[in-house]
Amino acid sequence: MKELRIVGQRELRTDALAKATGRARYTADMKQPGMLIGKALFAAYPHALIKKIDVSEALLLPGVATVMTARDLPGRNGYGVMIQDKPVIVEDKTHYSGDAVALVAAVSEEIAREALKRVKVDYDPLPAYDDPREAMKEGAIPIHANHPVAENGNILVTLNLDRGDVDKAFAEADIIIENDYETPMVEHCYLEPDACIAEPDPLTGGLTIISPAQAIYANRRSLAGVFGIPQNRLRVVSPLVGGGFGGKEDSCLDVSAMAGVLALRCDRPVYLELTREEVFRVTGKRHATYIKHRMAATKEGKILAVDVRTILNKGAYVSMGGMKEPLHAVTMRTLVYAAGTYHVPHARARSYSVFTNTPYSCAFRGFGVPQATFAVECQIEELARRVGADSLSIRRLNMLRHNDLTITGQVMLESRGLGLGQCIDKVAERFDWDRPLPQPPGPIKKGRGFAVYMYGSGIPLLFEGANCFAHLQLDGTLSLGVSTTEMGQGFLTVAAQVAAETLGIRVADVLVEFSDTAKTPDSGPTVGSRSAVMVGNAIFDACSKLRERMLTVASRYLFSKTDPRDLAIQDGVVSVIGKPEVTQPLAVVAARAYAAQVSLAVVGSWYPPQASFSALDGQGNPCHAYAFGAQAVEVDVDTETGVITVNRSVHACDVGKALNPLNVEGQMEGGAAQGLGWAVMEENIMEGGILRNAAFHNYMIPTIRDVPDLESIIVECPNELGPYGAKGVGEPALIGMAPAIRNALYDALGFAINTIPLTARQVLQSIREHEQRR
Amino acid sequence: MTAQTFYNPGTISEILDLLDEYKEEAVIVNGGTDIVEQIGSGRIRPKAILYIRNAxxxxxxxxxxxxxxxxxxxxxxxxxxxxxxxxxxxxxxxxxxxxxxxxxxxxxxxxxxxxxxxxxxxxxxxxxxxxxxxxxxxxxxxxxxxxxxxxxxxxxxxxxxxxxxxxxxxINKAARSSFIKLAKRKAQDIAQVSACVCVEAEGGICQKVTVSLGAVAPRTIRAKSLEEKIVHRTLAEAVAAVKGIIPAEASLRNPKNRPYKEAVIGVIVGRALKQAYADGVGRT
CATH class of the missing domain: 3.30.465.10 (Uridine Diphospho-n-acetylenolpyruvylglucosamine Reductase; domain 3)
Structure with a gap:
């Protein structure tokens, strides 16, 4: 391969200046005077029958344009990323406290609020479920009377994975480790609250919705029916997004559905923004999980089998996927990753996704892999202790290698990048893992913990593949069009780098139009750590085609029929290889192509090898390539107060190829910090379907003082199918932190705690209980 | 905002006039970090807001x-x-x-x-x-x-x-003080428990001490019951004496956080004492 000049460089973000100076525009900046203000009345009871709604008093209030109940909707009263099970306005029953019971549009926010107070609703409250283990019991009240895809009562779906002879393996094992793990429901905590501008379009008879969204085409597909218009007349635009982390794949539907039906009813633009408390109340969360993990091994520490049961809190609605076909994306991953990064010949896994009356659980950085990996990486720590070996040697002993089969039966291939061993070695070296850690006198105990992970790029079987537009201009600049969202991950910059490298122009000469259905084709959603790989490949495809056309034109008309293979394009200049003095600007070539009736516009596309996965036995090839990583931490635990301090973090990630190392490090640091929050302090506390900490003063996320200097090591084991070898990095970066911290705490205290978050209160209580047991 | 009138008084006498006029119907906004949130959410609905920051x-x-x-x-x-x-x-x-x-x-x-x-x-x-x-x-x-x-x-x-x-x-030149806060995270958080001790010591023996505690009662409290365990004792004796003690002045009602707070009060008072001594209390 030729030497790379732009890909792999620490290119500064193309959007950095506008953002750093506060001039970049987000949805809320586009609110205009004269727009009606939309607001929702949310359910007073998370689980209740609605006996009567009276809006007459609210309608009388001057300044109120409309008050809507479920009877006033223009189309289908249901939406969702895959299954249309979430009502825009609930009609006869509430399923969680974020259900809208009535909507209002008014000339001001004050009037809209006042109008909501005048809506009278009679409820008949029912017991509310917070815990899926309760909701799945026989005799539990069904949360959905007639759910379109639920399997059985409150159980949305059960997925199975079966490989080999698990019972025999357990019977023959020297060591069996069995533990229960719990991980909490948590909030995405994106900085930008959800908002939407919905504007009827008199020209098309359709509607435009402008909202921070991670998946504009999924929005179009989900919402056109809600608005009662064809998909092509629903224009969906996502301006810059102030953080998403998976949440804005769904939450944009919530605000867009509400703003859209109000705008259509009033035939006026409507602006609807959730307050932060409403974001907590209404929008999706990370699935809480309850995992029973059994592991069988030889006395040398070779894993023979795993047997895993996972119960996921689905919350009130389906969100991602929903059943066996299409697959439930998060539930599926709890099976696929039930044995982590290890070669395990026998496996059985059962995952149950169960409805409760909490906010719906949705995509959240890692899609269920962090939960599954937490359990496995705690188990491997236990295994190492039982064997009496260092946990790294047990990890190396069991890790997936070339030609090994995963528990889904997928063959691991060196050619797709298998960097786990390198990640472990590099972290161990930088961390000085073999150095003994002396315990200081006094109440502070020190501990070190390790964890490894893998994560498949993309979201197989749901929305794979990508398209883009590329249009070369006559001045030699390039317009790209991708539906991918820019939510802080830096894709606009990486897209420009891939395009510039491939076509042979400067990054500054690429403009990336993004996430607008009127300007860009479907590049797939901006989720699943897929964009750099999938959309990157589509851009590579488009720019390769353009390059070929330009070289053909240059050869024929401007370089005396020199073989195009002997021509190069670099920095927007075409030249003969080996003769740098013979040049033509690309603009001249483009103009010549234009005159010669050669198209300057192309659609680039890329689809990975068809994924497979059977919901019956969990076998198949879910992802074409996997990122790998290793995370080590050192913690202090204050045994008198329970306070944990993470002092050091060394993290390596095999990303195939770092298209922009600055971006990769940003993702690695951000993921590690977010993972730290999940491990030690974050939790949505539910009581009877009511969220008790729905604000940033009582829902804690880490500040910079809670996070140590995060050391990041980039490992590059190229993926033959990725653009320039890339694999995804966005989500993997979060996964290792929680098990590493838990394992470090184990090291410090000498006993294990298997439930996160590891708050001071929880840690101190565990210490006391442990002391009493002794 | 639900207040009817916003005042921006520039002098103490203007503020006092306005307070006299509105009494309980006025709310003083100083920094506003607490009160503005309460006004904005409609939890309090004053007739007048007195923004005093320009006095x-x-x-x-x-x-x-x-x-x-x-x-x-x-x-x-x-x-x-x-x-x-x-x-x-x-x-x-x-x-x-x-x-x-x-x-x-x-x-x-x-x-x-x-x-x-x-x-x-x-x-x-x-x-x-x-x-x-x-x-x-x-x-x-x-x-x-x-x-x-x-x-x-x-x-x-x-x-x-x-x-x-x-x-x-x-100002008490003979005294040394120290403050310790326990919170759910290391910055930008309300205390789970906070303690401040102010000590005078001679020859390593505590002569006078004041102990205050935050977030263990509806208001900040002075914990005289802990002071009694500290005064006339050496540092080591005092630290041992307060360990695990739940002061009588504390009034913890929430059963969820009560055990934790009770467990750490004595610990942080002891640590604050050690810090105050380390800062030079009792040195001549």
Missing amino acids: GELDYIREENGAVLIGGITSYRSMLESPLCRQFGGLRQALTEIGSPPIRVVATPAGNIGTSASGADCNTALLALGASVVLSSKTGERILTLEDLFSNPGKTGLHRNELIRQIRIP
Whole structure:
């Protein structure tokens, strides 16, 4: 391969200046005077029958344009990323406290609020479920009377994975480790609250919705029916997004559905923004999980089998996927990753996704892999202790290698990048893992913990593949069009780098139009750590085609029929290889192509090898390539107060190829910090379907003082199918932190705690209980 | 915002006139970090908002008659930058724990005293340091110790026509103080428990001590029951004596956080004592 000049460089973000100076525009900046203000009345009871709604008093209030109940909707009263099970306005029953019971549009926010107070609703409250283990019991009240895809009562779906002879393996094992793990429901905590501008379009008879969204085409597909218009007349635009982390794949539907039906009813633009408390109340969360993990091994520490049961809190609605076909994306991953990064010949896994009356659980950085990996990486720590070996040697002993089969039966291939061993070695070296850690006198105990992970790029079987537009201009600049969202991950910059490298122009000469259905084709959603790989490949495809056309034109008309293979394009200049003095600007070539009736516009596309996965036995090839990583931490635990301090973090990630190392490090640091929050302090506390900490003063996320200097090591084991070898990095970066911290705490205290978050209160209580047991 | 009138008085006398006029229907906005949220959410609906931050004569820190005097609109940031304030170890530590640098630019100690927030870091420190407040109204002035103000708000608390004109911290060269806060994270958080101790010692024996605790009762409290276990003892004896003790003055009602708070009160009081000693208490 030729030497790379732009890909792999620490290119500064193309959007950095506008953002750093506060001039970049987000949805809320586009609110205009004269727009009606939309607001929702949310359910007073998370689980209740609605006996009567009276809006007459609210309608009388001057300044109120409309008050809507479920009877006033223009189309289908249901939406969702895959299954249309979430009502825009609930009609006869509430399923969680974020259900809208009535909507209002008014000339001001004050009037809209006042109008909501005048809506009278009679409820008949029912017991509310917070815990899926309760909701799945026989005799539990069904949360959905007639759910379109639920399997059985409150159980949305059960997925199975079966490989080999698990019972025999357990019977023959020297060591069996069995533990229960719990991980909490948590909030995405994106900085930008959800908002939407919905504007009827008199020209098309359709509607435009402008909202921070991670998946504009999924929005179009989900919402056109809600608005009662064809998909092509629903224009969906996502301006810059102030953080998403998976949440804005769904939450944009919530605000867009509400703003859209109000705008259509009033035939006026409507602006609807959730307050932060409403974001907590209404929008999706990370699935809480309850995992029973059994592991069988030889006395040398070779894993023979795993047997895993996972119960996921689905919350009130389906969100991602929903059943066996299409697959439930998060539930599926709890099976696929039930044995982590290890070669395990026998496996059985059962995952149950169960409805409760909490906010719906949705995509959240890692899609269920962090939960599954937490359990496995705690188990491997236990295994190492039982064997009496260092946990790294047990990890190396069991890790997936070339030609090994995963528990889904997928063959691991060196050619797709298998960097786990390198990640472990590099972290161990930088961390000085073999150095003994002396315990200081006094109440502070020190501990070190390790964890490894893998994560498949993309979201197989749901929305794979990508398209883009590329249009070369006559001045030699390039317009790209991708539906991918820019939510802080830096894709606009990486897209420009891939395009510039491939076509042979400067990054500054690429403009990336993004996430607008009127300007860009479907590049797939901006989720699943897929964009750099999938959309990157589509851009590579488009720019390769353009390059070929330009070289053909240059050869024929401007370089005396020199073989195009002997021509190069670099920095927007075409030249003969080996003769740098013979040049033509690309603009001249483009103009010549234009005159010669050669198209300057192309659609680039890329689809990975068809994924497979059977919901019956969990076998198949879910992802074409996997990122790998290793995370080590050192913690202090204050045994008198329970306070944990993470002092050091060394993290390596095999990303195939770092298209922009600055971006990769940003993702690695951000993921590690977010993972730290999940491990030690974050939790949505539910009581009877009511969220008790729905604000940033009582829902804690880490500040910079809670996070140590995060050391990041980039490992590059190229993926033959990725653009320039890339694999995804966005989500993997979060996964290792929680098990590493838990394992470090184990090291410090000498006993294990298997439930996160590891708050001071929880840690101190565990210490006391442990002391009493002794 | 639901208030009807917004006032921007520039002098103390204007403020006192307005307070006299509106009394309980007025709300003073100083830094606004507490109260604006309450007004915005509709939890309080004052008739008038008195934004006093432009009354420049209330913005000062100076020393007078053996005390540090702090004006009623002086910000935490000004205090943190003031050597006069930084001489009190416990106060200095508390100031660095308050909110974030941007919050400290607007938030004020008088404001936190006014709302009597139990977990307010500076309230805890000022109480242990024996601070008092000068309360002004149109009809006159009175001086109240924070201990009186916090211990019996119904009887001795702030009247609705009164302005916290000044905070006074007595200077005691023989004393050393120290503040410790436990929170759910390491910055920008309300205390789970906070403690400030102010000690005078001689020959390693504690001669006088004041202990204040934040977030263990509806208001900041002085824990005399702990002081009794510390006074006339060596540091080691005192630390051992307070360990695991739940002071009688604490009033923890929430069963969820009560066991944790009770478990750590003695620990952090002991640690604050050690810090104060390490800072030089009892040295000659």
